[in-house]
Amino acid sequence: MWNLLICDDENQMIVSLKDMIRRFTNETNIQFNISECHSAGELLNDFNDSIDLILLDISMGTLSGMDAAKIIRERNRDVVIIFVTSMTQYALEGYSVHAFGFLKKPIRYADIRLQLLDATMHLNSHKKEFLTIEVDNAPYRLDIAEILFLEVQDHDILIHTLSESLLVHESMNEMESRLKEHYFFRCHRSYLVNLRMVATVNGADVVLKNKTTVPLSKYKKKEFLEAFTFYLGVEN
Structure with a gap:
């Protein structure tokens, strides 16, 4: 089971992502322990090294998801970060925090399914004890x-x-x-x-x-x- 954290300031987006992740689990039997937060500041407070994967909104008020990702990367080199955004202009900046991928809003199930498959394969191949x-x-x-x-x-x-x-x-x-x-x-x-x-x-x-x-x-x-x-x- 992988620990997955969703960070988005829109409650409906969090609900939608959870529904798609549960559908993915039903289809693949890949299990996730899902937690959530609603701001970049909350993410920085809640983040710990047990988290394997973050679905992270970029545009979230004063402190952006990109800002939070830069701070998290200083603490942890291994956590998989997938940005969830309608702002595709951030794609190049995402390389600076070694973003694993981007999901463009509105999110299609086929897109998140592919990202989760790739992310869990990556986590399995780099699994540490x-x-x-x-x-x-x-x-x-x-x-x-x-x-x-x-x-x-x-x-x-x-x-x-x-x-x-x-x-x-x-x-x-x-x-x-x-x-x-x-x-x-x-x-x-x-x-x-x-x-x-x-x-x-x-x-x-x-x-x-x-x-x-x-x-x-x-x-x-x-x-x-x-x-x-x-x-x-x-x-x-």
Whole structure:
């Protein structure tokens, strides 16, 4: 199921879009969790990384849909944005926010059907796996593929990624359970490493692709090498 957000200041347009999306679901069995907002400001307040697809009106008062799209693109590179507009002159500007497509008002079902088919195929081909954690008392979605390793820090867990380090209030046992199926291995009582990020093993250290080293317990070494070999076989 995909999370789809409709943003339009015309209630009748939102109703019409919902009807066409439900028809699309009945025909294709592609499911959507649909939410709505009625202004660009409301969109910016409501937007979060769980949203996969936005149907976005351009002309909506002081802050336009195009303005909102530019701000959203600074936060999220992956969300699919399809503009819903009668103002075709914005098509070129849409490239600056990597708009996936345009639906011209009045909208025909055949047009939205084609856009939704293309958008969901795109989402499926670029599907990421996320770990939802709590950071500063707010939910945060972390791309699992970007995690390097996790380490115990006092009674918390420090998650190291390619771009940042995040402190979460969970136990290592809990994190190991949540990440085990994603090719993570507990190489030391205080460390959990992403096998996708491993380059090699050097004595008592796991060497990651970014040259970072992580301790490898001598009691875990044989099991770690078996797990890493299995992972390489799956990938190849």
